Amino acid sequence: MTAKQPYHKGYLPALLLKAAEDELSENGLERFSLRATAKRAHVSHAAPAHHFKDMTGLLSALGADGYRRLIAAQEARQAQAGPDQVSQFVALGLGYVDFAEAHPALFQLMFASEKPDRSHPDFAEASLAAFAKLQDGVNALYPDETDQARRTTMLMTSWSVVHGLAELIISGRATAPMQLDARSPEERDAMIHAILMRVHEVKG
Amino acid sequence: MTAKQPYHKGYLPALLLKAAEDELSENGLERFSLRATAKRAHVSHAAPAHHFKDMTGLLSALGADGYRRLIAAQEARQAQAGPDQVSQFVALGLGYVDFAEAHPALFQLMFASEKPDRSHPDFAEASLAAFAKLQDGVNALYPDETDQARRTTMLMTSWSVVHGLAELIISGRATAPMQLDARSPEERDAMIHAILMRVHEVKG
DNA sequence: AGCGTATCTTGACAATGTAAAGATACAGGT
DNA sequence: ACCTGTATCTTTACATTGTCAAGATACGCT
Numbered sequence: 001m002t003a004k005q006p007y008h009k010g011y012l013p014a015l016l017l018k019a020a021e022d023e024l025s026e027n028g029l030e031r032f033s034l035r036a037t038a039k040r041a042h043v044s045h046a047a048p049a050h051h052f053k054d055m056t057g058l059l060s061a062l063g064a065d066g067y068r069r070l071i072a073a074q075e076a077r078q079a080q081a082g083p084d085q086v087s088q089f090v091a092l093g094l095g096y097v098d099f100a101e102a103h104p105a106l107f108q109l110m111f112a113s114e115k116p117d118r119s120h121p122d123f124a125e126a127s128l129a130a131f132a133k134l135q136d137g138v139n140a141l142y143p144d145e146t147d148q149a150r151r152t153t154m155l156m157t158s159w160s161v162v163h164g165l166a167e168l169i170i171s172g173r174a175t176a177p178m179q180l181d182a183r184s185p186e187e188r189d190a191m192i193h194a195i196l197m198r199v200h201e202v203k204g
Numbered sequence: 205m206t207a208k209q210p211y212h213k214g215y216l217p218a219l220l221l222k223a224a225e226d227e228l229s230e231n232g233l234e235r236f237s238l239r240a241t242a243k244r245a246h247v248s249h250a251a252p253a254h255h256f257k258d259m260t261g262l263l264s265a266l267g268a269d270g271y272r273r274l275i276a277a278q279e280a281r282q283a284q285a286g287p288d289q290v291s292q293f294v295a296l297g298l299g300y301v302d303f304a305e306a307h308p309a310l311f312q313l314m315f316a317s318e319k320p321d322r323s324h325p326d327f328a329e330a331s332l333a334a335f336a337k338l339q340d341g342v343n344a345l346y347p348d349e350t351d352q353a354r355r356t357t358m359l360m361t362s363w364s365v366v367h368g369l370a371e372l373i374i375s376g377r378a379t380a381p382m383q384l385d386a387r388s389p390e391e392r393d394a395m396i397h398a399i400l401m402r403v404h405e406v407k408g
Numbered sequence: 409a410g411c412g413t414a415t416c417t418t419g420a421c422a423a424t425g426t427a428a429a430g431a432t433a434c435a436g437g438t
Numbered sequence: 439a440c441c442t443g444t445a446t447c448t449t450t451a452c453a454t455t456g457t458c459a460a461g462a463t464a465c466g467c468t
Binding site: 033034035036045046049054055 | 423424425426427
């Protein structure tokens, strides 16, 4: 029984995903390193390749998990929102920004990066589910006979304003010029609420 | 007179910036390489350091130039728009999206990257000028007695929707799910126009 | 013409992602 | 119990990257 433990014990994939996310949170997406991730998981630098082929494979799995947690963040907001369709729809936007603020680097990986493989089954399925949820939320706001082109336009508009707000916040573009960080969470939520309702011309 | 030309001739900084932008356009921001940029400019890999200290220095200069060209794209739209303040404001948004579509990687470098040094004088001045232009456009829409908090909210909203649209387009997130690329430029412009006017409650 | 500085090249270094080969653990059959 | 094959992990190696230091060349100035 020697003191050195030559091999790793435990379920490595989950440990690597956790290590990768910690690495992302601390160093950001642009300084992400596969070897540093392996080191953080107390494994050799080539160990990840046996579970996720590439760095692409690891980041694809991590991104897929991110989409599932994005949906969870939205559902958390929906759970504490009013039952009407407008409140439920606004909750989608609030959860979207919540997630981006809580996991900025992961958010960038999911939406603005070419590192993950978007055709990877796990990633594609998860991202489509998140998109479908947004699409359903928009459709619920309009009667069945609404023109399809108009639906698409409103979907595009809603997604753009929420996504843009999230991007500007996490990239720091919104902090210095307009002290958005000085606003209280309640003010922020009220602003998102007002914007989305104005975009959709609903009275509330 | 030997055939080999040991040293480079010409004004290197401009050549390097051009090479760096070509490199960005072809490979994207995440695969950008300083050595490849130097090779493209037919210079040794250490030559850029004498004009722009770092890779950070080069990308900061490139980003600053990007902001100046972003303003130019907006002014080009303003030149062919109506003289009223609403049309002039909408032109800012159209030029913003024009620039993002024409130079996606440069756009990401400018807004969503930590590679450039945002405290670099040239970069900071150019980015502030672009922001000020947007700010002036929003302020022109509202009378002088308008509440400052409301001004900030409307600025935030306008920037978010236009920036989000640009991000979703250049990252490819808007193409597959809603065939945005299938829409004609006129339809795209009309959509941006309608969105911005609705956000600002102006009649037109 | 000579000197000093700016500009550019060459060489070296550590860090990175990936592939190949070696080492260890483990399951299943006999 | 033992052997064998496979999965898992490590080690080694390689090409590429950004940065630094040192050497080579060009050019302005006196």
